[in-house]
Amino acid sequence: MLSLIHLSFLLFVGQTIGIPRGSPDNDFGQDQNRSTLVLAPTPLRAIPRGFKTPLPFDEDIFDPTHVSNEITRVLSKYEGAADHLAGITLSTSAVLTPNVSIPLPDVLRSNVMPxxxxxxxxxxxxxxxxxxxxxxxxxxxxxxxxxxxxxxxxxxxxxxxxxxxxxxxxxxxxxxxxxxxxxxxxxxxxxxxxxxxxxxxxxxxxxxxxxxxxxxxxxxxxxxxxxxxxxxxxxxxxxxxxxxxxxxxxxxxxxxxxxxxxxxxxKDGSELCFGCSDETKTIGDTVWVPLLSRSYWAIFMNGISVNESRTIDTSLVAAIDTGTSLIYVPDSVADDFYAQIPGSRKVTQFGPNFYSYPCAWDIAPSLTFNDHRFTLDLKDFNLGRTGYGSQDCVGGIMALGDLGDKLAIIGAEFVKSWYTTFDYAETGRIGFSPSINQRG
Missing domain, CATH: 2.40.70.10 (Acid Proteases)
Incomplete structure (x- = not known):
C-alpha cells in the first residue's frame, strides 16, 4: 500500500511532466530546431514564468473547436464565389466619390440596431x-x-x-x-x-x-x-x-x-447603423475603397505584412464578412506571411489551416486594400497559446484551403479594429475608420 508521502510525490510529478508535442509537417522562419512542450494542467494560480497576458490564465489557451467548425462553414458558404466573382479585374482604382464623414444626427439614432x-x-x-x-x-x-x-x-x-x-x-x-x-x-x-x-x-x-x-x-x-x-x-x-x-x-x-x-x-456596445455612420465610434478619418463586385462586399487586397518593413504582394478578392470570426487567405499567402516571423510553423494537431508563432514577438500584422494599409490589433490576431506552458500562440490569419488562390475572407477580427461603412450607392465602396477599440 502506498504511503501518503509516496502518493503526494506521484501527484506532484503528474502535474509537472512535460508532454512532447508531435513534430509539425512544416516549419517556418529561422528557429526550426526549437522544442516546445505542452505541460499538464498547472495548479490553480500557478502562472508559468514568462507569461504576459491581460487575460486570465485559462482563457489564454487556444480552443480549436469553434474555428474548426467555422472553417467548414466558410468553405461551404463561399463554394460558389468563383462564379459570382468571375471576370473581375484585380487592380487598384480611384474612388470617384469624395471622402466625406456622415454624422449621426439625433433623428437617425432610431436607425441603430444594438x-x-x-x-x-x-x-x-x-x-x-x-x-x-x-x-x-x-x-x-x-x-x-x-x-x-x-x-x-x-x-x-x-x-x-x-x-x-x-x-x-x-x-x-x-x-x-x-x-x-x-x-x-x-x-x-x-x-x-x-x-x-x-x-x-x-x-x-x-x-x-x-x-x-x-x-x-x-x-x-x-x-x-x-x-x-x-x-x-x-x-x-x-x-x-x-x-x-x-x-x-x-x-x-x-x-x-x-x-x-x-x-x-x-456583450454590449456593438451596433449596426442603417443609413448612417456613427462618428462617436471612430477616432480618425475614413479611407474609402471601391467595390470590385456587387455580389459580396468584395474589394481588392494587394498586400499583407507582419510589420511595416516589408509587404508581401498579393492579388486577391477580399470579402468583408461580419458573419465570420477570423481572416482566411490562400494557403500560399498564409505560408508567405508566417515565413516572415522566425519560429512560426503549421500547427497540425489542430488541422492544416492553423499556424503558430512565438508569443514573445511584438508584431503588427496588416492588410493592404487598394494600396491602403490597415493594421490589426494584436489582441484579435493572437488567439491564445497552443497549450499549457507553451510559448507559441495561434495566429488569427488562417489558410483557406480548397477555395482557390484568389479569394480572401476578412472577418470580425479586422472589423473590430476598423469601423466599417458599407456604401451601396453607384458602383459601391467600403469605408474604414479607426475604431475606438484602438484606444485600448
Missing part, C-alpha cells in the same frame, strides 16, 4: 440583434452577416421573445412558392420561402421575403441567436430577392449605406 456580442475565452464568435417579424409580431434574434444575402428565421419559435404561442400552435407567415435551404458545412437550415412585415429599430419593410425555417441542424441549435440577417447583394441570395437593407434603400427610407461597430469580448 448588437449582442457572443464570445468564448478570448475569441469573439458572433454578433446578433433583434428583428420583429409578422402580424401579430414576434421578436427574434438574428446574426448580422455581410457575407450572405438571405434573411431566415424560425417558422415556429415558442421560446423566443415577443408573442408566445399555445402548445401545438405554429407561426404562419404569408407563403410564397418554393423551398428555402441553406448549407453551412455540416450545418444546414431548411423550410419554405415566405414574406411578411419585417422591422428593425423602427425601420420596416411591409413585404420582405425571407426563409421560414422549419428544420435546423444541431450545430445552429447551440447558437444564441434564432436566425440570420444577410446584408450582401441580391445576386447571391438563395431566394433571388432583395435584402432587407436593399428594400429600405429602394423605398428611400434610409440613405444607401450602413455601418458596423464591433466590440472586443463584450
Amino acid at each position: 448588437l449582442t456580442g457572443h464570445f468564448n475565452r478570448n475569441l469573439d464568435l458572433l454578433y446578433f440583434g433583434e428583428v420583429r417579424v409578422g402580424t401579430p409580431v414576434q421578436s427574434l434574434t438574428v446574426q448580422v452577416d455581410t457575407g450572405s444575402a438571405d434573411l431566415w428565421v424560425p417558422a415556429n419559435c415558442p421560446k423566443c421573445a415577443g408573442k408566445q404561442f399555445k402548445p401545438g400552435q405554429s407561426r404562419t407567415y404569408q407563403r410564397r412558392e418554393g423551398t428555402f435551404e441553406e448549407y453551412y458545412g455540416r450545418g444546414h437550415v431548411s423550410g419554405t420561402i415566405a414574406s411578411d412585415i419585417v422591422s428593425i429599430s423602427g425601420l420596416y419593410v411591409e413585404d420582405q421575403v425571407f426563409g421560414a425555417v422549419t428544420e435546423k441542424s444541431e450545430e445552429f441549435s447551440r447558437d444564441p441567436n434564432n436566425g440570420l440577417l444577410g446584408l450582401a447583394f441580391k445576386d447571391i441570395a438563395r431566394t433571388d430577392q432583395p435584402t432587407f437593407f436593399e428594400n429600405l434603400v429602394e423605398k428611400k427610407r434610409i440613405l444607401p449605406l450602413f455601418s458596423v461597430h464591433l466590440t472586443r469580448r463584450q
Whole structure:
C-alpha cells in the first residue's frame, strides 16, 4: 500500500511532466530546431514564468473547436464565389466619390440596431440583434452577416421573445412558392420561402421575403441567436430577392449605406447603423475603397505584412464578412506571411489551416486594400497559446484551403479594429475608420 508521502510525490510529478508535442509537417522562419512542450494542467494560480497576458490564465489557451467548425462553414458558404466573382479585374482604382464623414444626427439614432456580442475565452464568435417579424409580431434574434444575402428565421419559435404561442400552435407567415435551404458545412437550415412585415429599430419593410425555417441542424441549435440577417447583394441570395437593407434603400427610407461597430469580448456596445455612420465610434478619418463586385462586399487586397518593413504582394478578392470570426487567405499567402516571423510553423494537431508563432514577438500584422494599409490589433490576431506552458500562440490569419488562390475572407477580427461603412450607392465602396477599440 502506498504511503501518503509516496502518493503526494506521484501527484506532484503528474502535474509537472512535460508532454512532447508531435513534430509539425512544416516549419517556418529561422528557429526550426526549437522544442516546445505542452505541460499538464498547472495548479490553480500557478502562472508559468514568462507569461504576459491581460487575460486570465485559462482563457489564454487556444480552443480549436469553434474555428474548426467555422472553417467548414466558410468553405461551404463561399463554394460558389468563383462564379459570382468571375471576370473581375484585380487592380487598384480611384474612388470617384469624395471622402466625406456622415454624422449621426439625433433623428437617425432610431436607425441603430444594438448588437449582442457572443464570445468564448478570448475569441469573439458572433454578433446578433433583434428583428420583429409578422402580424401579430414576434421578436427574434438574428446574426448580422455581410457575407450572405438571405434573411431566415424560425417558422415556429415558442421560446423566443415577443408573442408566445399555445402548445401545438405554429407561426404562419404569408407563403410564397418554393423551398428555402441553406448549407453551412455540416450545418444546414431548411423550410419554405415566405414574406411578411419585417422591422428593425423602427425601420420596416411591409413585404420582405425571407426563409421560414422549419428544420435546423444541431450545430445552429447551440447558437444564441434564432436566425440570420444577410446584408450582401441580391445576386447571391438563395431566394433571388432583395435584402432587407436593399428594400429600405429602394423605398428611400434610409440613405444607401450602413455601418458596423464591433466590440472586443463584450456583450454590449456593438451596433449596426442603417443609413448612417456613427462618428462617436471612430477616432480618425475614413479611407474609402471601391467595390470590385456587387455580389459580396468584395474589394481588392494587394498586400499583407507582419510589420511595416516589408509587404508581401498579393492579388486577391477580399470579402468583408461580419458573419465570420477570423481572416482566411490562400494557403500560399498564409505560408508567405508566417515565413516572415522566425519560429512560426503549421500547427497540425489542430488541422492544416492553423499556424503558430512565438508569443514573445511584438508584431503588427496588416492588410493592404487598394494600396491602403490597415493594421490589426494584436489582441484579435493572437488567439491564445497552443497549450499549457507553451510559448507559441495561434495566429488569427488562417489558410483557406480548397477555395482557390484568389479569394480572401476578412472577418470580425479586422472589423473590430476598423469601423466599417458599407456604401451601396453607384458602383459601391467600403469605408474604414479607426475604431475606438484602438484606444485600448
